[in-house]
Amino acid sequence: MKRLIITKILITSLGCLTLFAPNQASAQLIPQPWVSVGGKDGDTTYAVGVRAFNLGVEVGSGPDGATGVDVLKFVSLPVISPYVGLGYYSEDKGVAVSGGVQISATNNLFIGAGYNSVRGFNGQVGIKF
Numbered sequence: 525m526k527r528l529i530i531t532k533i534l535i536t537s538l539g540c541l542t543l544f545a546p547n548q549a550s551a552q553l554i555p556q557p558w559v560s561v562g563g564k565d566g567d568t569t570y571a572v573g574v575r576a577f578n579l580g581v582e583v584g585s586g587p588d589g590a591t592g593v594d595v596l597k598f599v600s601l602p603v604i605s606p607y608v609g610l611g612y613y614s615e616d617k618g619v620a621v622s623g624g625v626q627i628s629a630t631n632n633l634f635i636g637a638g639y640n641s642v643r644g645f646n647g648q649v650g651i652k653f
Contacts, residue, residue, distance in 0.1 A: 553576075554576075554652075555574045555575060555576040555653075556574065556575045556634070556652050556653070557572070557574045557650055557651065558572070558574075558575075558626075558634070558636065558648045558649060558650025558651075559571070559572055559573075559648070559649060559650070560572070560582070560584070560636075560638070560646045561647060562638075562640075562643055562644050562645050562647065563644050563646075564643055564644025565587050567586070569584060569585060569587070569640075569643035569644060570584060570585050571584030571585070571594075571643065571646065573594075573596070575598060575626075578597065578598045578599070578600055579595070579596065579597060579598070580595070580596035580597075580598060580607065580609070581593065581594070581595060582594040582596060582611070582622075584611075584640070584642075584643050585643075586617060586640075586642040586643040586644075587642075587643075588617075589615055590613045590617040590642060591614050592611050592612050592613030592614060592617065592620060592642065593611055594609045594610065594611030594620060594622050594640065595610060595611065596609035603627060604625050604626070604627050605626045605627075606623070606624070607622075607624055607625070607626070607638070608621075608622070609622040609623070610622075611640070611642070617642045620640055620641045620642040620643070622638060622639060622640040622641065622643075623639060624636055624637055624638020624639060624646075624648075625637060625638070626648065626650070632651055632652050632653075633651060633652070634648075634649075634651075634652060635647070635648060635650075636648035636649075636650070
């Protein structure tokens with residue numbers, strides 16, 4: 525129960541931060557793709573995503589053959605970029621909420637970790653052009 529409350533508070537806090545954070549002056553013109561692998565209820569989950577202009581789209585597959593799309597909003601900070609999102613999944617999974625963080629590892633590589641209510645916890649690796 526405490527974990528659920530903490531998760532909801534974290535997602536709500538990041539959502540408010542996303543709405544009220546100022547935009548960066550230099551817009552990101554080239555999309556940043558990533559792949560994600562995670563798990564929920566013993567099933568392996570997969571996703572691919574892309575980010576541009578602090579917005580992202582992630583297409584993933586979850587347990588029981590569920591597939592869906594998430595729309596993400598990022599907050600660009602100097603090294604880390606937290607995000608929140610909403611999605612919709614098939615197989616009667618319905619609406620999904622997600623949140624996480626992506627961290628710049630090098631000039632051309634970033635890593636991340638996140639949680640999606642349908643796909644579970646996941647790790648991400650992506651490239652910057």
